[in-house]
Amino acid sequence: MKIAVKINDVQREFSITPGETLLELLRREGYKGVKKGCETGDCGACAVLLDGRAVNSCLVLAAKVDGHTVVTVEGLEKNGELAPLQEAFLDTGAVQCGYCTPGMLIAATDLLAHNPDPSEEEIKEAISGNLCRCTGYVKQVEAIKLAVQRMRGGEDA
Amino acid sequence: MPSREEERREFNVVKHGARKVDGVSLVTGRPKFTADMDLPDTLYVRILRSPHAHARIVEIDTSEAEAMPGVALVLTHKNTPTRRFTTAGQGYPEPSPYDTRMFDTKVRFVGDRVAAVAAESREIAEAAVKAIKVTYEELPAVLSIDAALAPDAPVIHDEDDSAGIYDAARNIVADVDIDVGDVEKGFAESDVIVETVCELQYAQHTPIEPHVVLSYLDPDGRLVLRTATQVPFHVRRIVAYALDYPLHNIRVIKPRIGGGFGTKQEILLEDIAALTTLRTRRPALIELTRPEEFVAARTRHPMRVRVKLGAKPDGTLHAMEMEAISNTGAYGSHGLTVLSNTGSKTLPLYNKAENVHFYGKAVYTNLPVAGAYRGYGATQGYFALETAMDELAEKLGLDPVELRRRNHIRAGETSPIFVKLGEGREGVEQIIKSCELERCIEIGMARIGWAEKRGKKIREGSWVHGLGMAVHMQGSGIPQIDMAAATIKMNEDGSFNLLVGATDIGTGSDTILGQIAAEVLGVPLEKIIVYSSDTDFTPFDVGAYASSTTYVSGMAVKRAAEKVRSQIVDVAAHVLDADPETLSLGDEGVHAPNGKSVSLAEVCHYAMYKSDQFQIAATASFVPEESPPPFVASFAEVAVDTETGFVKVVKFVTAVDCGTPINPVLAEGQMEGALANGIGYALTEEMLFSSRGRVRNPNLFDYKILGALDIPPIEVILVDSYEPTGPMGAKSIGEIGINAPIPTIANAIYDAVGIRLRRTPFTPERVLKAMRNKE
Known part of the structure; x- marks a missing residue:
């Protein structure tokens, strides 16, 4: 079909x-x-x-x-520019092998589209269905927080 | 030779948390992994696996499968090479036995290879696998360490063409026994003695990318293996041997890989893919499914470890004995070396004991095959050793921290174990040159609140809080065995190609090796183009294992960069008409004391086009003479629910001395990931088996690895030291973190509720049962 x-x-x-x-x-x-x-x-x-x-x-x-x-x-890239989440993943060391990264970025994109100011618990919940064996999730949570901060900073400016 | 103080200078590129050089391609989902490449006419390969734990193949009928439309090839023991080899990707000669055939007439675990089908699609291959008719003669199965060692145990490797098995008739793969001093006398002279036996479960690496290989012939007819491996050069050598095919006709490429942790230090699929391509002249793709990954990839060696410690009244250890019985599963991959590491990576930590005995066996069973797994035996040894240390502290009436302080190794000291026990053979002498374990302990105590919370049994409803600690060491590569090489060549815009055999498995080694080169050459990281892990284009490296890459490959890169730097200086001396001794590199140029400079681009232009032309380039190798250990002090606060037995880690703190962290962000990431894996290993992860040896939970729903919501707050503190034998002072960091969670959490549980857990994982059932037994 x-x-x-x-x-x-x-x-x-x-x-x-x-x-x-x-x-x-x-x-x-x-x-x-x-x-x-x-x-x-x-x-x-x-x-x-x-x-x-x-x-x-x-x-x-x-x-x-x-x-x-x-x-x-x-x-996720727009006009050849990385999305804030992608930049934040790079800046915080949230990518190790990178195999879970696409799914993690998608989950985080969904989260921020519906909840632009998530708590740490909400961030963890949003990516709780995305398993990562490399990072321990510490830097991924940090990356999402950083993206939030930058996106808000951008709005404020 | 610059002095240590000069070497300690501020770095420009090293010791900075640079972005990963492969980061952008990974966050944008570029097709960089093994299975991301589509080739026309690719055959899809599926493997028929044994339903029995132990059986002989009496008859195998592939006629129906072969006749199916779309089936290109069926491989069985009847039409494949019979030479035995080891799947363990180790240096040659491998210390693992040659006990494996591509396809054997006997199967030794549920999931063992029986046949493979290559077909036009996965669906056809799967249907054809089901159409293969096999008649088995079932044999009694050996499903535990005790069953393997029983006097009348069935013999798992009864074939006559295996080599390197210690005692096949008794199912013993390997046997280790080393002595220092006189341990019996040592115990007799000790005032306080404790003895503990700990047992560790079957656990899996679960990389998010399962094993995968794509093989094809290049236009010149050479075989290319694009594979998710930690050991591309060992893959090339072992496939050439197993297939008796010329090594020079094989090229192995490791693209990006989705995690390794040891399970990809193993030749699991490449031989089948290679043979399929050679027989059909077509590309072949083999991807393990997640259930296959659980059943037929590799696991950590389950172990039973007994530790006996004898001490003087002041807490000085006087005698130590460790006995380890390791279950290597159906094949002996890494059996000997994981066993020896159980002692060699743990016992030197307490070098005050004059009398030490380490002995043990690795045994075959009809269960999944164990292999290399981050921590590599040390993880198993530390559970028993650090539990015993906690018990000893209690018996002595000493703070557990104080007991460690009185006994742990320090800079300037050595341990006789270093010489007595290496990786499957004798070790090498070494004196510890960097050790900041004291500072690690101090910082860890402060961060966890040791003085305030330890022994307080703080209650919150049915939950009781407790604190535990442990200390650890590992190594940095395998001394006098591991070799790494690096090649650097210069381009006329002042950039450099860095070619390394070193294998980035997600650790960021491409990045840190680039940082080391950039530091030496005085350029930003962007000017280093890193290309790694391609047996045709990069020089040899043993691969990513044994915590070797930063230390061993890093030194090779540093040496290559220094050679290139000296060529650059010689050319610049001509250009500037200056004495080369007076020139310095930095800011992408070469500078003379009189203020004159020449850019690196100009230097390369001169060397390429002006006079006495040559390619500025160099290759260098490194073989370590020693294996300087990183050190960790780990502290946990747990809460135990006395009603359900549930253990919650409230906080996990580790302070680590890895020498100079070449990239602190990536170094923290190595620790955080290892800790998360270790906490899962301590609390939830366990492969369960049916009474007939079948894995009952071969999926990520029933085998619980931790998700983002399950991870406790993890704090990693990098405590700098300077390792004079390492690149820019660096030691390793890849493995050590995974040793920490089990003993640290076990000791914290004891502090909370007074029970000693000696069997992992610490599930609510086990905790509750232990609490009831105590009552």
């Missing part, structure tokens, strides 16, 4: 096979920033924004996104 999806602001059409997951479709179509870690929704490495909310793309059938909007990590 054919589906139409807006991915990272570009309207696309794909032929999909029945049972194909959104994760499989995205990776097949070159969105390699979407990572495969478990295929059971436990690790969050495959997270994307579906109509603005973070979902594990391994648990979403590709057929279900027909007519919807998807944003992957590749879509």
Whole structure:
């Protein structure tokens, strides 16, 4: 069957096979920033924004996104500029191997879009579905706080 | 040779928290990992795995699978090389036994390889795997250390073509026994003696990226293995050996990899991918699924460790004995070396004891294969040693901190264990040249509130608080064995290519090695273009293990950079018509005392185009003569729920002496990650088995690694020292942190509720049971 999806602001059409997951479709179509870690929704490495909310793309059938909007990590940069979250991840050392990073950034993007001033507990909750084995989450939480601070500073200025 | 004081100068690039050189590509999701490359006509490979813990393959019928449309190749023991090798990616000759075949006629654990299918798609490969008919003759299985050592135990490696097994007939992979002084006499002369036995569970690395390899032939017909490995050069050597294929026709590339922690120091898939590509002339992709990762990748060696300590009334240790029985699973990968490290990385910490005995065995069982795992035996040893130290302190009526202070090794001192016990062989003599453990202890005590909270059993409803501590050391590389090399060449804009065999597995080694080169060459990090881990283009390096990269590869980079610096100075001396001895490098130029300067770009232009042209470039190698240990003092505050047995870590503080932290932000990250992994190992992580040896929880839902909400506040304090044998004073930091949580939390639980937990993980059930038994 054919589906139409807006991915990272570009309207696309794909032929999909029945049972194909959104994760499989995205990776097949070159969105390699979407990572495969478990295929059971436990690790969050495959997270994307579906109509603005973070979902594990391994648990979403590709057929279900027909007519919807998807944003992957590749879509977070705007006009060649990194998003504040991406900058903050780099500045705080929140990236080690980088395999969980795309999903973590997606979860944090969802959080900040809906809650521009989250508490530490809310930050931890937002990324609690994204497993990371390298960092201990210390610097990822710090990165999200830094992004919040910078985005607010930007508004104030 | 600059003096130590000169070396201690302020650094320009080193000791700064520079952004990772690969950071931008990682936060933007660029296709940099193994499976991110699409090649036309790629075959998808799936592996048929044994349903039995121990069985002989009587018959294997692949005809139906082979006849399926879309199946390109089926591999079994009938059509693959039979040469035995080790999957352990270690230096040659590997200290692990050659007990593994690509596909054997016998299976030795649930999940062992039986066959592989390469097909046009994953679906076809999976269907074809199911169509293979295997007749097994089941054998009695060995499912514990005790069963393996029983007098009439089934023999797991009864084949006659394995090599390097200590005593195959008794299921013993390796045996270690070393003595210093006379331990029996030592105990007889001791006034206070404690003895404790601790047992550690089966635990998994769980990198978020499972093992994956993509193999293909380049246009000249050479085999390329793009693989998620910590050891590209060992992969090349071991695949060449296993397949009896010329090493020069193999190129191994490690792209970005999604975490290693030891499990990718292992050749798990590359041999199958290589053979598939060589037989079909097509690219082949093998990705382990998460359940396969749990069942068929590697684990930490579960161990039973007994420690006996004898001390004088003032707390001075007089005799120490450690016995370790390690379960290496179905194959002997890292069996000997993990076992020896259990003693060699722990006992030298308390060098006041004159009488020391370390002995142990690593045994085969029909359970998943253990391998290298961050901490590498030391983690297991410290549980028992630091528990015993806590018990000894109590018996002596001493503060546990004070007992450690009276016994731990200090700068200028040595331990006889360094010589007696190395990695699977004798070690090397070394005198500790940097040790700030005293300051680590002091800072840790203050941050946790030791004086105020220890022994107070503060109650909050059903919760009781307690404080515990422990101290640790590790090493920095394997002395006289590990070799790293680096090549640096200069470009005419004053930039440099840094080519290293060193393997960045997410640790940031590309970045810190770039920082070391930049520091020597007087340029910002942006002028160093780092390329790593490609056997065709980068010089040899043993790879990322044994906490070696910063210290060993870092020294190779420093030496290469110094050679290049001296070539630059020679050219600049011509250009400036000055004495090379008087010139200095900095700010991307070479400066003479008379105020004249020449930029690095001009120097390279001159060398390339003007006169006596040559490429400014150098290669240097480094083999360490010793393995300077980093040190950690760790402190935990826990709260134990006396109603449920639940243990909550309230705060975890570690102060670490890693010498000069080349990149403090990345160094903290190494500690934080190791601590998080260790806290999970202490509290929640455990592979569970059925009575027939099948892993019952092979997924990230039932095998609980900690998430962001589960992590307690972690505080890491970097306590600078200066290691004169390391690059810019650096030692290692990759592994040591993971040793801390188990004993520190166990000792804190004792402080809170008075129970000694001697079996990990400290689940509510075990805690509650221990509390009830105490009553």
